[in-house]
Amino acid sequence: MENLLRPLIVVGGAVVLTLLIGWATDLLLRKADARHTETPLWGLLRRARVPYQLVLCAALLRGSYAQAALLLEHRVAVGQILTLVLIGSAAWLVVRIAAAIVESSFSRYARAHTDAARVRRVRTQVSLIMRVVAAIVGVMAVAAMLLTFPAMRAAGASLLASAGVLGIVAGVAAQSTLANMFAGLQIAFGDMVRLGDTVVVDGEWGTVEEITLTFLTVRTWDERRITMPVSYFTSKPFENWSRGTPQMTGVVLWHVDHSAPIELMREKLRDILRECAAWDGRDHSLVVTDATPNTIQVRALVTAKDADDVWKVRVAVREQMITWLTTEHPYALPRVNTADAVLPPGGTVPSPADGTAARRLHEPPRTGRV
Numbered sequence: 001m002e003n004l005l006r007p008l009i010v011v012g013g014a015v016v017l018t019l020l021i022g023w024a025t026d027l028l029l030r031k032a033d034a035r036h037t038e039t040p041l042w043g044l045l046r047r048a049r050v051p052y053q054l055v056l057c058a059a060l061l062r063g064s065y066a067q068a069a070l071l072l073e074h075r076v077a078v079g080q081i082l083t084l085v086l087i088g089s090a091a092w093l094v095v096r097i098a099a100a101i102v103e104s105s106f107s108r109y110a111r112a113h114t115d116a117a118r119v120r121r122v123r124t125q126v127s128l129i130m131r132v133v134a135a136i137v138g139v140m141a142v143a144a145m146l147l148t149f150p151a152m153r154a155a156g157a158s159l160l161a162s163a164g165v166l167g168i169v170a171g172v173a174a175q176s177t178l179a180n181m182f183a184g185l186q187i188a189f190g191d192m193v194r195l196g197d198t199v200v201v202d203g204e205w206g207t208v209e210e211i212t213l214t215f216l217t218v219r220t221w222d223e224r225r226i227t228m229p230v231s232y233f234t235s236k237p238f239e240n241w242s243r244g245t246p247q248m249t250g251v252v253l254w255h256v257d258h259s260a261p262i263e264l265m266r267e268k269l270r271d272i273l274r275e276c277a278a279w280d281g282r283d284h285s286l287v288v289t290d291a292t293p294n295t296i297q298v299r300a301l302v303t304a305k306d307a308d309d310v311w312k313v314r315v316a317v318r319e320q321m322i323t324w325l326t327t328e329h330p331y332a333l334p335r336v337n338t339a340d341a342v343l344p345p346g347g348t349v350p351s352p353a354d355g356t357a358a359r360r361l362h363e364p365p366r367t368g369r370v
Contacts, residue, residue: 014060022053041104048096054089058082084145091141095134102126116246120194124187124211127195131213186234187211193233193240198307200239201228205307241307247280250310252300252317256325260296260332262288265321269300272320278312280305295334 026049033042062082106126110119187193197208199218206220216233218226232238241248266286273279282303290297300317304310325332 011061014057014064017060018053018057021056022049025049025052039104040107041100044100044103045097047100048093051089051092051096055086055093058086058089062086080148083148087141087144087148091137095137098133098137099130102130116196120196120242123196124194127211128187128213135213187216187230193238194242197240197242198246199241201226201232246306247282248304248307248310249283250302250304250314252302252314252321254298254300254318254321255295255334256298256332257335258291258296260298260325261329262286262298264329265298265325268321268324269317272317273302273313276313276316278304278309278316280309294336 026046029042029046033040033046036042062079103126106122109122113119193199193208193211193216195208195211199206199208201218204218204220204226206218206224206226208216209219209225210217211230214230215227216230218228220226269284269286273281273284280303284300284302286298286300288296289299300321302310302313302317304313
């Protein structure tokens with residue numbers, strides 16, 4: 001009976017004690033979260049309850065396993081497994097606690113600052129810093145796990161002796177990966193591109209959705225995802241429409257007839273913009289920028305608070321102006337001249353047959369609308 005009760009008491013007691021401590025800790029965190037609503041730290045720390053309970057359970061079992069007298073012939077293997085679980089769960093707990101602290105700090109920073117560009121920059125830096133911290137903790141945990149094996153400790157001297165050669169080989173083999181990692185850190189602290197920025201890369205317009213240490217994801221306007229190495233943004237030029245202030249100026253072009261009523265088009269542009277909610281009211285203009293034998297080019301400049309709104313303003317102005325010209329001033333639409341050529345002063349042109357006969361043109365000019 002003692003052989004049965006001893007392991008049951010030891011193992012069961014460790015599990016029950018873990019659940020009780022975990023429940024009590026979670027209760028305290030919930031009360032602290034309800035009391036301190038100005039910070040989400042206590043609520044975020046509750047996400048670490050699973051690794052926290054694993055650490056407690058593994059530590060209790062590792063310390064009391066000798067008294068359990070269970071699987072004595074495998075006590076070394078069981079102890080090794082409990083040690084590995086303890087190291088892994090401790091690393092998991094450290095990452096969760098660090099993530100909670102960093103996310104809570106960023107949340108307070110975002111509430112205290114109204115500059116969206118600065119908030120996006122800090123969010124990008126925080127995201128990459130957390131990835132670096134997780135990677136470092138993971139590497140240290142794996143190294144600690146390996147050092148628990150006697151064979152690995154014995155091989156430590158030889159590994160240190162060959163560390164220089166292995167480092168050179170690894171550096172050459174992982175050259176592109178290391179370049180992307182350093183480029184990711186450069187992006188985070190160089191403030192070149194941030195999460196939420198509107199960019200144009202390789203002719204594609206989109207929003208930066210994710211930044212990691214090795215790649216960057218851009219979500220296009222049609223909801224495609226373009227994944228690019230972060231080294232692209234440190235070695236090639238790209239457009240960042242969110243750099244500085246997000247305000248933008250849009251251009252709308254029309255090709256109209258020479259008789260188009262320019263002044264009336266200016267008045268119509270003002271009327272369209274007054275009814276357009278996306279226009280920010282900063283500026284607008286309409287001028288003739290070019291002339292060809294058949295048409296003139298009219299350019300309108302409009303402003304908006306960001307890239308999305310400037311697109312809406314351009315579309316609305318272009319559509320409503322064309323509709324207004326078609327309805328109220330159809331003569332202003334582009335036309336193609338189909339009249340015969342004007343004759344030289346003599347009134348005749350050489351005939352292509354013999355070069356001497358002449359012909360006169362008596363038909364009036366004809367025009368056709370495009």
